[in-house]
Amino acid sequence: MNDSEAYQKKKSFFDSVITLYGRNVVDEVLSDESIGIHALHLAESNKKEGIVAQIETKAQARGIPVRIHSKAALSRISKNAKQDQGVAVDIVTPTYQSADVLTRSAEEGPRRLLALDGIHNPQNLGMIIRSAAAGNIDGIVLPKQGSTKLSPLVMKASAGTLFKLPIYYCDTLTPILSGLRQAGWSVYGLSSHAQQTIHTLNIPEKAVFVLGNESEGVSREAAANCNEQIAIPMKRGVESLNVAVTAALIAFIPS
16 A cells, blocks of 8 residues: 555545544443444543543443644544533544545435435434434434534433434535436425425435525525525424424435
């Protein structure tokens, strides 16, 4: 393997790492042996007692590397100095992978996806993940730019389902939607102004539903890469639903 290949392999690995923080969250993650962990990070200022001692003991029992950092360095890892409580953990899970795999032609694999366009509220993201995992959705496409990150708040709102459903990350959504269409997927944008509805739509074998953000809906760029716009019919003059509620309705359309 040459230097370029080694760099790409290392970059791909770290792109697939989810870093969570906070003592209770990390303790919970360490207790679930089905979750793969790359490393535990602790601030050197932590007192080695109580839950911090418990966290370190669990990591050592599982053979997980424990790395000690200055408080400033730990904050750079967690990216949340105010809430990390001096503890962070790098998670490696096969359910978190590049969206590029979706654009490769394959007979097997996901058939129904949610693509999230600028979802900013972590509670909404967590509830979307929970509904998708419970329903007829095979995965979620989540851009790294312009969207909330996977975090302890998302994990809490997902009620333990964060690692039960594939999440496909990308830098921005538009190129992935374009690639999916070229690969034979049908892409539908949710819009209150659409004539076609979720009740009249004949869903094809491979379908992507694009959900827009909490205030502006599906962006113009994402909408331009949709085959069609669809609506959820509503009564009594109600114009829109919370995006997590919309996701739940989409998730339970019969497959």
